[in-house]
Amino acid sequence: MSTATTLEPETQKQEKVTLFEIDQSTRQAALLFFTCSLVWLMVGTLFALIASVKLHHPSFLGNVEMLTFGRARSAHLNSVAFGWANNAIFGILLWLMARLSQQKLQHGGLLLIAGLFWNIGLVIGVTGILNGGLTSVEWLEMPRYVAPLLAFSYALISIWGILAFIHRRSHHVYVSQWYILAALFWFPWLYTTAQTMIMWAPARGTVQSITNWWFGHNVLGLWYSPLALAATYYFIPKVLGRPIHSYYLSVLGFWSLALFYNWAGVHHLVGGPIPIWLISAGIVASVMMVIPVVVTAINHHMTVVGSFGHVWASPTLRFIVFGAMSYTLASLIGSAMALREVNQVTHFTHLTVGHAHHGVYAFFTMVCFGSIYFIMPRLLQREWPSAALIHIHFWGCALGITLMVVALHIGGWIQGMQMNNPEVLFLELMKNTLPYLHARSASGILLFIGHTAFFINFFWMLFKKQPKDEHGPTLFSEVETQNI
Amino acid sequence: MKDLLTIFFGALATILFSFTGIVMMSNIQYGRLEPIVLEEGEPAYPRTPSGEAMQGKEVYVDLGCIYCHSQQVRRKGFGADFERGWGDRQSVPRDYILQKRVLLGTMRTGPDLMNVGDRIPTRDWHHLHLYDPKITSPGSIMSPFAFLYKKQKIQGDELSPNALTFPPDYENAPEEGYEVVPTERAHVLVEYLLSLKLDYELPESKFAE
Numbered sequence: 268m269s270t271a272t273t274l275e276p277e278t279q280k281q282e283k284v285t286l287f288e289i290d291q292s293t294r295q296a297a298l299l300f301f302t303c304s305l306v307w308l309m310v311g312t313l314f315a316l317i318a319s320v321k322l323h324h325p326s327f328l329g330n331v332e333m334l335t336f337g338r339a340r341s342a343h344l345n346s347v348a349f350g351w352a353n354n355a356i357f358g359i360l361l362w363l364m365a366r367l368s369q370q371k372l373q374h375g376g377l378l379l380i381a382g383l384f385w386n387i388g389l390v391i392g393v394t395g396i397l398n399g400g401l402t403s404v405e406w407l408e409m410p411r412y413v414a415p416l417l418a419f420s421y422a423l424i425s426i427w428g429i430l431a432f433i434h435r436r437s438h439h440v441y442v443s444q445w446y447i448l449a450a451l452f453w454f455p456w457l458y459t460t461a462q463t464m465i466m467w468a469p470a471r472g473t474v475q476s477i478t479n480w481w482f483g484h485n486v487l488g489l490w491y492s493p494l495a496l497a498a499t500y501y502f503i504p505k506v507l508g509r510p511i512h513s514y515y516l517s518v519l520g521f522w523s524l525a526l527f528y529n530w531a532g533v534h535h536l537v538g539g540p541i542p543i544w545l546i547s548a549g550i551v552a553s554v555m556m557v558i559p560v561v562v563t564a565i566n567h568h569m570t571v572v573g574s575f576g577h578v579w580a581s582p583t584l585r586f587i588v589f590g591a592m593s594y595t596l597a598s599l600i601g602s603a604m605a606l607r608e609v610n611q612v613t614h615f616t617h618l619t620v621g622h623a624h625h626g627v628y629a630f631f632t633m634v635c636f637g638s639i640y641f642i643m644p645r646l647l648q649r650e651w652p653s654a655a656l657i658h659i660h661f662w663g664c665a666l667g668i669t670l671m672v673v674a675l676h677i678g679g680w681i682q683g684m685q686m687n688n689p690e691v692l693f694l695e696l697m698k699n700t701l702p703y704l705h706a707r708s709a710s711g712i713l714l715f716i717g718h719t720a721f722f723i724n725f726f727w728m729l730f731k732k733q734p735k736d737e738h739g740p741t742l743f744s745e746v747e748t749q750n751i
Numbered sequence: 752m753k754d755l756l757t758i759f760f761g762a763l764a765t766i767l768f769s770f771t772g773i774v775m776m777s778n779i780q781y782g783r784l785e786p787i788v789l790e791e792g793e794p795a796y797p798r799t800p801s802g803e804a805m806q807g808k809e810v811y812v813d814l815g816c817i818y819c820h821s822q823q824v825r826r827k828g829f830g831a832d833f834e835r836g837w838g839d840r841q842s843v844p845r846d847y848i849l850q851k852r853v854l855l856g857t858m859r860t861g862p863d864l865m866n867v868g869d870r871i872p873t874r875d876w877h878h879l880h881l882y883d884p885k886i887t888s889p890g891s892i893m894s895p896f897a898f899l900y901k902k903q904k905i906q907g908d909e910l911s912p913n914a915l916t917f918p919p920d921y922e923n924a925p926e927e928g929y930e931v932v933p934t935e936r937a938h939v940l941v942e943y944l945l946s947l948k949l950d951y952e953l954p955e956s957k958f959a960e
Contacts, residue, residue: 322860322892325884329895336894337815403812403854433755440754448755452762460770465852471782472847474774476855481773489766525761529769538825539855540842545777611830615821615859686859689834693862698890700860 285369290645292371293362296378297646298729300358301639303386305725307350310393312718314343316711323704333397341396341408348406348486349417350389352627355635356494357382357424360447362642363501364428367444368435372427381423388416404465406483411466418459425451442517443497449525450497453489457482473541477533484532487626492594493524495634496563499591502641503570506584507577512569516562524559527552534605538614553605560598567591580743582657586637589665593629597622600676612687617700617707618679621672629668636664636721644741649728651741656724658743663717671710678703784848787953796951797846800943807943810899810936812852819893821856822865824949827959836870837863838949839958846949846956861893866949877941878915878933886921899937905930913938 318340320327328334365372372378392409395401400410428451432444461482464470470478504511511517533541533549571578571588578584601622604613613619640657644650651657678700685696786795800808811817824838832838842865847853871877876887882900884891900915902925914930925931933941952958 321894325892325894330898332898335814335896335898337818340818341815399813401813401815403815403817403852405857429755445758448758449762452759453766456766456770460774464774469851470774470778472784472850473844473853473855474778474782475853477777478774481769485769522761525765526768529765530773533773535857536855538829539823540844540846542777542780542844545773548772607829614830615857617860619857687831689831693835694888694890697860697892701892704892 286366289365289369289371290362292373292375293358293365294375294646296372296375296382297358297362297642299379299382300354300361301643301725302729303382304351304354304358304635305722307346307354307389308718309722311343311346311351312711312715314339314346316708316715318343319704319708319711323701323708337403338397338401341401342393344406345389345393345396345408348627349409350386350393352491352631352635354382354386355639356491357385359498359635359638359642360428360450360494361424361431362646363443363497364431364447367437367441367501368431369437370431370434372431373434377423378427381420381427383420384416385420385424388413388420391416402466404479406486407461407465407479411462414458414462414466418455418462421458422455425455441501442511442514442521443501445521446493446497446500449521450490450493453485453493457485457489473536473539476536476539477541477545480532480535482532484535485529488524488528488531491627491631492528495590495594495631496520496524498634498638499567499587499594502583502587502638503567503591506581506641507570507574509570509574512566516566520559520562520566523555523562527555527559531556531605534610537605537607537610550605550607554602556598556602560595560602564591564595582651582661582741582743583637583641585661585743586633586640590630590633590637593625593633597625597630600625612683613679614683615686616679616683617675617703618683621675621679624668624675625672629672633664633668636660639725643725643728647728651724652727652731653724654741654743656720657741659720660717660724663713663715663720667710667713667717670713671707674703674706674710678706781844784845786849787845789952789954796953797849798951799849800946803939803942804946805943807939807941807946808852808854810940811943812854814896816864817854817856817858819858819860820862820864821859822863822947823855824863824865832863833959835862836866838866840949840952840956841959842949843953843956845953864944864947866947868945868947869950872945874941874945875916877944878937879917881937881940882915882931883923886918896937899934899940900931901934902929902931904928 317328317334318336321329321334321336321339325336332338361372361378389409392400392413395410395413396408402408402410428447432448461478464478465475469475500511500517530548530552533545534553537546537550539546567588578588603609604618604622640651681703682696682700685691685699686693786797786799788795822842824840824842825832826841827833846865847855878900880887880893881896883895883897884893885895903911905911905928910930911932914932917924917931
């Protein structure tokens with residue numbers, strides 16, 4: 268594979284123009300995706316707060332059937348996972364792919380149709396959940412009639428990503444492109460197979476559950492993770508203006524992830540009514556995930572080392588490096604959680620919920636925030652209006668997610684230990700989780716504040732006309748940097 | 752093109768590997784399991800649920816009980832499922848083969864329900880509990896499902912046979928002259944809960960001592 272570890276230099280005047288044109292060719296589509304993602308983020312956060320409060324105060328909105336816990340929490344998951352996360356990453360991956368392929372995106376208008384259908388599908392799906400269409404299949408909660416709509420728009424986006432690659436002008440294939448392409452191939456497989464074997468022609472018995480977790484875990488492992496890694500692999504070297512530490516490590520990281528993540532999902536069924544050999548295979552794969560994770564961590568860390576001042580000054584990097592560090596930690600904890608002895612304690616507890624947020628929020632979402640901070644000024648030729656709002660955004664999210672992850676890990680562990688001790692009455696151990704559930708609601712408020720700041724800054728930037736070059740890039744502090 | 756094909760076939764190979772290994776292999780191994788008759792004259796197990804129970808399951812599904820309740824019993828010695836009375840034996844693949852949607856669940860904010868029909872066989876208990884979990888389980892954080900019940904004027908001077916009997920000190924009891932009765936959905940939901948029983952043995956899973 269002819270692959271370069273460095274990004275193309277973009278210093279010559281000639282190339283700058285093309286880069287601008289390339290960015291602009293993604294503008295409409297990316298702006299649509301980002302705008303929708305922000306709306307879904309707020310909607311999803313509200314559902315999250317409702318669900319979280321209900322867990323310690325069940326009488327809160329207790330008589331509203333639409334918002335009963337099971338539905339509110341599923342509306343939350345689907346709004347943030349398919350609304351926020353997917354819209355955001357669609358925008359990011361298209362922009363990235365166009366840039367790395369050094370080619371303008373052709374017929375971007377069709378992507379608007381894809382974006383529209385995707386979001387209409389989601390509105391129907393989430394409304395469906397609230398009105399009694401909830402399927403109770405984790406990660407596939409939306410009523411099955413929206414699946415064709417989502418699959419169609421997904422296919423369009425995926426084809427555009429692949430086409431951008433095929434028509435590339437660059438001779439190098441950068442590691443981010445492998446991740447994006449692989450993810451674009453994987454997700455359609457996962458989604459259609461899982462839909463078919465669970466909803467349309469249900470497999471027998473717990474084969475369904477196996478399919479369910481093969482899908483559910485791989486949404487994270489083969490869709491969100493590779494795409495967010497593509498972004499970290501691009502932005503860290505880009506903003507710091509230095510090449511990625513090791514080409515060899517990035518190859519190893521990519522293929523080992525492709526191989527092991529695929530099999531890891533079964534750890535969601537440890538101790539369950541499925542064949543033992545399958546559980547063992549899932550545990551082995553989960554533990555082997557240490558390889559791609561450590562490799563990627565070393566690669567990122569060695570690239571960043573010595574430049575922490577720059578990382579701290581750049582909004583993009585502050586979010587992305589937070590995300591990259593969370594990826595390492597969350598993944599290592601995840602590998603440990605697959606071990607039988609640990610799993611026996613953590614399996615059915617709030618720890619799992621904490622772990623899910625560790626991955627999808629502290630890693631994935633933070634990386635998306637960082638990427639959007641970089642991309643938006645390139646699309647609009649305008650700077651972020653307020654550094655203060657970026658500050659609030661960062662601290663609200665960083666503190667909020669840390670509080671949530673810590674609270675749910677501790678609370679979940681205690682819950683699991685007591686659940687395995689038959690001396691403790693169930694009602695008692697349930698009550699012992701309450702302080703941690705309260706802490707989770709508090710963390711939700713911090714996240715809500717952070718998201719609101721981002722929301723305001725985003726729409727302010729979108730709608731307010733600023734005189735060009737009013738000021739330089741919006742940074743947290745003044746440092747000598749290029750490319751930020 | 753070479754790069755694209757490398758990634759394409761690499762991605763395809765890895766996902767086919769896991770799909771075949773995880774999904775297809777288990778389908779081959781036990782995708783054709785059938786109910787089993789242990790002794791002549793006995794019914795086949797697992798039992799086919801009644802029509803009402805199947806309707807009740809749909810209520811269970813659309814309200815999302817699964818997000819707080821699992822339906823699987825781990826083997827004795829792995830966790831305390833057995834000691835907590837959630838089932839006298841481990842649940843195995845055959846227990847689920849008649850279910851169109853399998854609801855194993857991954858969360859135990861509330862107790863496991865695989866065997867709840869055996870553990871709590873009283874309709875009235877379930878209705879009171881669903882109406883307001885705090886009546887039967889002080890301090891419970893389970894969601895109340897009072898919207899599955901309706902308050903109505905008492906006809907004549909006798910309560911309807913299915914009216915809920917609240918404890919005397921219950922503060923939210925209906926006022927004088929009114930009663931609370933289950934809607935059809937509450938009725939079938941409780942039939943479903945009562946149908947959840949792990950009270951039979953299978954050749955591959957016997958009651959633990």
